[in-house]
Amino acid sequence: MTDSNKSLTVAVCPTGAGQHGRAASLAQKLALPLVPCESEGYGCLLVCTAAGLHLRFTGKNPPGPLMVNFTSPAMQYRLKHGGGRRQALARAVGLKKGWQPAVIDATAGLGRDAFILAALGCHVHMLEKAPVLAALLEDGLQRAARSEATAEIIRHRLRFTQADSLDFLQHLHAEAYPDVIYIDPMFPERTKSSLVKKEMRILRSLSGADENGPELLDVSLRRARNRVVVKRPRLAPPLLDRHEPSHRIMGKSSRFDVYLV
C-alpha cells in the first residue's frame, strides 16, 4: 500500500466561541471522536470555525487546510477567465446556447467542476460518497447560498446528495435520468509522487479505495439520456477497455472522453 492509499484518521474539533455544539453534532453524525484542536495523533482534524468547516492536516510539512469555497478568488478567477462555454469541460458536456443540460456529477469531490457547470447554466446534482468530503461540501454550499455572488447558482442549479453513485444510479427512476453523467475518478497512481497533486492524495486517502470507475461508466451509459463524460489523464487508456469514447476533448493536463448514447 502506498502512502496515498492509507486512510487518514480524522477527528472533529471546535475552535472559537459557539462552535462546540456544531462540532459535537458533526462528530456524532460522522461517528468521529470530538477532541480539542491541539490534539495530536490524528492524520487530520475537521475544524469547526465561525468562517466554516475546514480539514487541517497534521504531521511534517502538512499541506494547507482543505475547504470547499465557491467564493474563493481562485474559483471566481476560473469563472471569469476559465473560457466560459468554450472551456474543455463545458464543451465535453455539450453546453451551448439553448441547451443547458441536467447533469449528475457522480464523483463530486470538492465540487469545483460541478460548480463551474452550474455557473454556466447546467442543473447539476452532485453525488459524493466519502462522509468527510460530503461534510465539507455541505458546509461550502451553505456558505455559498448566503453569498450574493453565488446564492442564485446554489439555490437554483446545484444540489447535493451524499451517496454512492453506483447505488444511486442503479436505483434511479427513468423519469429522473439526467442528460449527462460526469465522472472524474481518481487518477491512477503515478510512480513519481510529485506528479500526484497533494490535494489528490488527500482526496484519495479520505475516500478510500476508488477503483469503481469502470463500473460507474458502465451503469452511467445506461442512465444518461445524451452522454457520459469521463475525465482522464491526458495519455491514459479509456476507462473501459472494450468501449472507445465517441470523441475526446483535450484539456491542459487532462482530457475528457465523451460517450454519446
Ligand SMILES: C[S@@+](CC[C@H](N)C(=O)[O-])C[C@H]1O[C@@H](n2cnc3c(N)ncnc32)[C@H](O)[C@@H]1O
Ligand atoms: C477526483 S475527485 C473529483 C474532483 C471533482 N471533480 C472536483 O472538481 O472537485 C473523485 C471523487 O469521487 C468520489 N467517488 C468515487 N467513487 C464514487 C462513488 N461511487 N460514488 C460517489 N462518489 C465517489 C471520491 O470520494 C472523490 O471525492
